[in-house]
Every structure is written in C-alpha cells, then in structure tokens.
Amino acid sequence: MNIDLSRRSFLRLAGAGVAATSLGALGFGEAEAAELAHVRDFKLTATTETRNTCPYCSVACGIIIYARPDDTGKRRVVHIEGDADHPTNRGTLCPKGAALKDFVNAPTRLTQPMIRKPGAAAFEPIAWDDALDRIARAIKDDRDANFLATNEAGVPVNRWTTMGFLAASATTNETAWATYKVVRSMGVVGFDNQARV
Amino acid sequence: MTQDIPARPDMIGGVSTPPLAILPRPARLFAARADRFAHLAEGSRLAPYLRFMADLTRAQADLAGSLPPVAPLSPDRVALARASRMPPIDRHAVLDDPGLAATLDALIAAARAIAMPAPARLALDALADAAPEDRRWLVANVLDDAIPADSVAPHLFVAAAVQLHLARLAATLDSGDLVAIRTGVCPACGGKPAASVVTGVMGAEGARYAACAGCQTLWNEVRVKCLSCGSTKGIAFQSVDDGTEGAQIKAETCDACDTWVKQMDQHKNPSLDPIADDVASLGLDALMRGGRWRRGGFDPFLTGY
Numbered sequence: 001m002n003i004d005l006s007r008r009s010f011l012r013l014a015g016a017g018v019a020a021t022s023l024g025a026l027g028f029g030e031a032e033a034a035e036l037a038h039v040r041d042f043k044l045t046a047t048t049e050t051r052n053t054c055p056y057c058s059v060a061c062g063i064i065i066y067a068r069p070d071d072t073g074k075r076r077v078v079h080i081e082g083d084a085d086h087p088t089n090r091g092t093l094c095p096k097g098a099a100l101k102d103f104v105n106a107p108t109r110l111t112q113p114m115i116r117k118p119g120a121a122a123f124e125p126i127a128w129d130d131a132l133d134r135i136a137r138a139i140k141d142d143r144d145a146n147f148l149a150t151n152e153a154g155v156p157v158n159r160w161t162t163m164g165f166l167a168a169s170a171t172t173n174e175t176a177w178a179t180y181k182v183v184r185s186m187g188v189v190g191f192d193n194q195a196r197v
Numbered sequence: 198m199t200q201d202i203p204a205r206p207d208m209i210g211g212v213s214t215p216p217l218a219i220l221p222r223p224a225r226l227f228a229a230r231a232d233r234f235a236h237l238a239e240g241s242r243l244a245p246y247l248r249f250m251a252d253l254t255r256a257q258a259d260l261a262g263s264l265p266p267v268a269p270l271s272p273d274r275v276a277l278a279r280a281s282r283m284p285p286i287d288r289h290a291v292l293d294d295p296g297l298a299a300t301l302d303a304l305i306a307a308a309r310a311i312a313m314p315a316p317a318r319l320a321l322d323a324l325a326d327a328a329p330e331d332r333r334w335l336v337a338n339v340l341d342d343a344i345p346a347d348s349v350a351p352h353l354f355v356a357a358a359v360q361l362h363l364a365r366l367a368a369t370l371d372s373g374d375l376v377a378i379r380t381g382v383c384p385a386c387g388g389k390p391a392a393s394v395v396t397g398v399m400g401a402e403g404a405r406y407a408a409c410a411g412c413q414t415l416w417n418e419v420r421v422k423c424l425s426c427g428s429t430k431g432i433a434f435q436s437v438d439d440g441t442e443g444a445q446i447k448a449e450t451c452d453a454c455d456t457w458v459k460q461m462d463q464h465k466n467p468s469l470d471p472i473a474d475d476v477a478s479l480g481l482d483a484l485m486r487g488g489r490w491r492r493g494g495f496d497p498f499l500t501g502y
Contacts, residue, residue, distance in 0.1 A: 007348075010331040014323035015316050016348035021501025023479075025349035027314025028246040032479070035242045039480035044488070045438035047447065049421045064421065078442065084403030085419045090212045091403035 048075075051083060053170040054097045058194040060169060061097055062086025065104075077104045139163065147187055160187035169194030215401035218372045218384050221413035223364040227258035233473040247477060249313055250498060253354075254473075256307035257361045264303060267296050267362070269369035282376055284387035286366055286412060288340045294362070297336065301358040308354055320350035327351075342389045342410065342495045349500045356497030363388075363412035377416070380427035381493075383409040384416050389495040390424050390458060392471040393449070397464030405460070408471030410495045415471075423451035424458045425493035434460070435488070437481055445469060446478045448485050456493030457485060475499060 011017055016025070023032040047068045054061040062083030070076045080100040084091035093100075103109070113131035114123040126134075146162040165188050167179045176193045183191050205213075234251035238244040270285055278285040291297055305325050313321070324335070335355040338344060344352045367385045375384040383390070388411035395405050396415075406415035407424055422429045431452030436444030445466050450457040459478065461469040475496050482492065482502035492502055 007331060007334060010323060010327055010351075011348050013319075013326070014348060014351045015319040016350065019346035019501075020349055022349050022353055022498055023243075023246050024501070025316065026246070026249070026320070026353065027316035028243075028249070031243050031245045035480055036483050038242055039437070039483050042480070042484060043438045044435040044448075044484050045444075047434045047436065049432070049434060051421060082403065083420075084215070084401070084405070090214070092212055 045069075047078070054093070054100065055168060055170040056094075056096050058169045059088060061089035061093055063093070063097065063100065077101055080104070143186065158187050159189050161189055163188055164190035165192075167191075167193045213400040215396075215404040215417050216372060217377055217417050218375045219406065219415040220367050220370055220372050220385065221364045221415075223261035223361065223368055223413070224258055226364065226413055227254050227261055227361070230470050230473050231255040231258055233468060233470040234476075236468075237473060237477040241477065243477060243479060245314075247473075249311065249317070250473070250476060252311040253308060253357055256304060256311065257357055260300065260303050260307060260361055261365060264300060264365070267365045267369060270366070275370070275374050279374055279376055282378055284378060284383060284385055285370060285374065286363065286386040288387060288411075291359075291363065291366070292333065292337055292340055297359065297362045298332075300362045300365075301332065301336070301355065304358040304361065305354065308357075317350060321354055324351045324354055339497060340411075344497055344500045346501065352500070353497055360411060360413065360497075367409075367412035367414050375416075380418060380422060381407065381424040383407070383412060383414055385409065385414040386412040388412060389493075390471075391496040392459035392461060392475045392494050393418060393424060394461045394463040394469065394471055395420070397467060403464060410472075410497065421449075423449070423454060423456065423493075425456040426451060426454035428453035435481075435485065437484060446474060446481060448481060448490075450488075450490045451493075454493075455490050457488075457490040458492075458494040472496065472498065 021032065023029060045068065047066055050065045050067065052063050052065055054063050062085070063080055064083050065077055066079035067075045068078050078101075082089050082091040082093040082097070113126050113128055115126040115131065115134070116123045142163055143160055147160045148157055151157050165183045167176065171179070171193065179193065180191070231251050231254035234247050234254055238247035238251060241247055274287070275285045305321065308321055309325075324332070327335070332355075335352055336359060339352060339356045339359045344356075363386050370385060378384050378387070381390060386409060388409045390407035391410035393405050393407045394415070395403060401417075405418050405420040407418045408415055418424060421432050423432060428451055433450050434447040435450055435457070436447040443465070445462045446469070447460050448457040449460045459475055459481070461471060461474055463469050475494065476498050479499065479502065482499065485492065486502065
C-alpha cells in the first residue's frame with residue numbers, strides 16, 4: 001500500500017492510489033459485490049487426498065484416497081484412484097484395485113479378530129490378547145510336533161512344513177525384511193509377502 | 198512402409214510418462230481462453246468483468262497471430278540454462294526487450310477498442326501516455342510477479358502484454374530442453390503458477406500440471422504437494438459446498454506454509470482454463486479469505502485476493 005513517490009504523477013493520471021482488487025480498480029466493483037454477496041451463505045468443505053499403496057498384490061500400485069466428513073462428522077473414504085505420479089502404475093489400476101473403495105467401506109469388512117470355535121457354525125469376536133495367545137499356542141504345538149531338524153539321511157534341514165505364513169504386499173521393505181527373518185528363523189518354508197493374483 | 202516409427206515401449210499398456218512441460222501455442226491458447234471467458238460470462242454475476250477479460254484475451258489472441266515473430270533464444274543460452282538448472286527465459290533480459298515494448302504498444306492500441314468502465318479507461322489512457330521509466334516500472338513489477346496493491350489497473354494491461362510476449366517466447370523453446378527447477382517454479386520462465394490443472398490428455402491422465410501465470414507453460418508437478426513450499430504434509434482441499442460431490446475447482450491448502458493454490462479438474466471438465474476459470478471462481482477466493490491460508494497462486498487479473 002506504499003505509494004511509490006517517484007510514480008506519483010503517473011499514478012494520479014492512472015486513477016491509482018487506493019488499494020483495490022482487480023475488479024474494484026477497473027470499475028467492476030458492482031459485479032464483484034454481487035458475487036461476494038452471493039457466496040456469503042456458502043460454506044467450504046474439506047477433502048483430503050492421501051497417498052497409499054494398493055494392498056492386493058506385489059505390483060504395489062500407488063493410489064490416492066479421497067476422504068471427506070459425512071453428515072455425522074466422521075471422515076469417510078469417498079473415492080480411490082490410481083496415483084498418476086507413481087512410477088509403477090502411472091495412475092492406472094486393475095479391476096480389483098479400481099474397486100478398492102467398496103473394499104474399504106464394505107459392511108463385511110474385518111475390523112477386529114474373529115474366531116470360529118471347533119464345531120461352531122459362525123465366527124465370533126475375540127480380544128486381541130486372547131487371539132494372539134491362541135495363535136501362539138497353536139503354532140508352538142504344531143512346530144513341536146512337526147519340526148524336522150534333519151532329513152532321512154541325517155542332513156540338518158531345520159524345516160517346518162506344516163505351517164504357512166502370508167504377509168501383506170503393501171508393507172515397507174523393512175517390514176517385509178523383519179517378517180522374513182522372524183518366519184524363516186522358525187523354519188517356515190511356505191512363506192510369501194503377498195497374495196498371488 | 199518406409200516411415201521410421203520410433204519404438205515407444207512406455208506406451209505399452211497405456212502407461213506412459215507424462216511430459217515435464219507443455220509449451221503454449223499462443224494464438225490457439227488465447228483464442229480458446231477468450232471463448233472460455235465469454236462462455237463463463239453468460240449468466241454470471243461477474244459478467245461485466247468476464248466479458249471485458251474475454252475482449253482483452255481476444256486482443257492477446259489476435260496479436261499473437263499478427264505481431265512480427267519473436268527471436269528465439271540462442272542455443273547457448275538454452276544449453277547454459279539446462280546445465281545450471283535455470284529457466285531459459287531470463288526475465289531480467291525480457292524487461293528491456295524491445296519486442297516486449299512493441300507488444301505493449303500494440304496491446305494498448307488494441308485494448309482501446311474494448312468497452313470498459315471509466316476507471317479502466319483512465320488507467321489505459323495513462324498507460325498509453327506513460328513515460329518510458331514509468332512503463333519500465335510497471336513491466337518490472339509484473340515480471341517480478343508482484344503487483345502493488347495501489348495501482349492494480351495499469352498493471353493489468355501490462356500483465357496482458359507480458360503474458361503475450363512471454364508465451365510467444367516460450368513457444369520458440371523445445372520442451373525437451375527444459376529441466377525441472379523446483380516445486381512451484383516454471384521451468385521455462387521461472388514464474389509462479391496461477392493455478393494447477395489435473396489433466397486428462399492422453400499419456401498424462403490424472404497428472405497435475407501447474408499453469409504459469411507468465412509464459413503460460415504447463416509443467417508437471419506431483420499431486421498432493423504444496424506449490425508454494427513443496428511440502429507434502431498437511432495438504433487438504435477446500436471446495437465450495439453446493440450440496441453435490443463434484444466440485445471441479447478446489448483450493449489445495451498447505452498447513453506447512455499456510456498458503457493455498459487452486460487446482461482444477463480438467464480430466465472431469467476439459468473446458469476449464471487455469472486463468473479464465475481462476476477469475477470466474479472468485480467466489481472460492483472470497484470464501485478462502487476467511488480461512489487461515491493466504492493465496493499462493495499469482496493471477497494479475499485477480500489481484501487483491
């Protein structure tokens with residue numbers, strides 16, 4: 001808003017000297033005021049766009065997840081699309097990846113550990129601690145029963161072939177490395193870091 | 198069948214790498230923008246201003262076809278800029294370019310035929326009679342992407358001439374000679390973006406291009422990334438809530454530097470123009486003024502927001 005003193009004569013001739021918007025300075029203030037009055041009653045709505053990795057397979061396509069608050073104020077995923085900046089997929093997605101929004105918002109989506117007890121017809125919820133305790137017990141029992149330290153010829157093999165382990169494809173390299181070390185060190189040979197499609 | 202067709206393995210499966218920059222074709226660009234301004238004016242509360250902008254942009258388009266051709270930059274200059282990761286168009290050199298002075302004269306003459314309110318006419322007349330040092334001051338401000346708040350009107354006409362000249366200069370470049378400089382900096386002229394567009398053009402679907410407010414070059418920028426500071430944290434999009442889900446113009450806000458820049462979904466509506474629709478979506482600017490962010494996009498036709 002500092003008027004340049006050396007420009008005083010020019011600015012006076014140009015009708016300048018007062019801070020104004022482009023529309024105000026050019027004489028379109030009436031149109032501007034009408035537009036401002038019109039938008040006054042509108043509100044802004046915030047959408048977030050978040051980068052992530054498609055969880056389906058080891059191609060690990062980049063995706064952008066759009067989320068917006070619903071009527072209750074809880075943020076909901078409203079759209080998922082391929083990330084055009086991702087070097088792997090450049091914005092493209094396979095049919096499974098393109099349907100990710102329904103996967104996220106599915107009413108049947110697993111949101112807590114569930115157990116189907118022997119003989120039961122349906123799954124029921126179980127606390128995380130109880131679930132992990134049961135899994136650990138089952139793994140330990142199975143390994144104790146089936147771990148092979150040597151083969152028939154007496155050669156050390158240290159393998160455990162009766163359990164398989166499936167980890168996620170959307171993990172980081174570091175997570176995949178740690179998972180590999182933990183699982184392989186127990187002798188598990190049936191191990192993968194993704195669901196093959 | 199003797200034509201030599203180069204192999205394009207990146208096109209297999211339709212997954213291609215978007216080009217870094219799309220250089221302007223000035224006559225076509227300004228003509229399309231003038232049409233867009235005229236279309237947006239229909240039924241708009243901002244109609245008088247949009248019609249005026251349509252006429253001014255039409256003058257840019259006409260001059261783009263009728264002015265004598267601009268001299269291309271020297272290959273040495275382009276090579277030096279590329280080697281030092283600088284924009285080839287040197288805005289300091291453009292300031293005293295006689296071609297720009299001639300363009301400004303021609304634009305002032307053409308603008309005189311446009312219907313406009315008295316304050317605009319006063320500014321245009323003052324500009325026509327302005328001393329060379331006053332004109333140089335105006336041009337320098339526009340080339341610095343900084344319009345003084347107290348003299349917006351004369352700068353608007355100068356900005357139209359600078360846009361035209363820089364766009365014609367950029368059109369002489371080869372987009373393959375450009376290199377990415379920094380987030381939010383035009384690789385052709387070093388200018389600021391007016392807005393950004395998510396494009397739907399073949400080979401770059403869904404990629405975001407920042408639209409230079411000066412030379413009108415479109416350059417590729419990673420999405421969900423602040424065009425002012427380059428942060429990828431704390432980015433969100435504000436749009437006018439009109440009850441529908443389909444806002445095509447959103448304000449990309451950055452909580453790291455507290456600025457925002459418009460992003461337009463051209464892949465949903467190819468008619469969107471980064472300058473014309475920026476002006477026409479002034480309502481979004483008005484609502485954004487009430488928030489914590491300040492406008493990061495530079496548009497000499499929307500100064501004050």
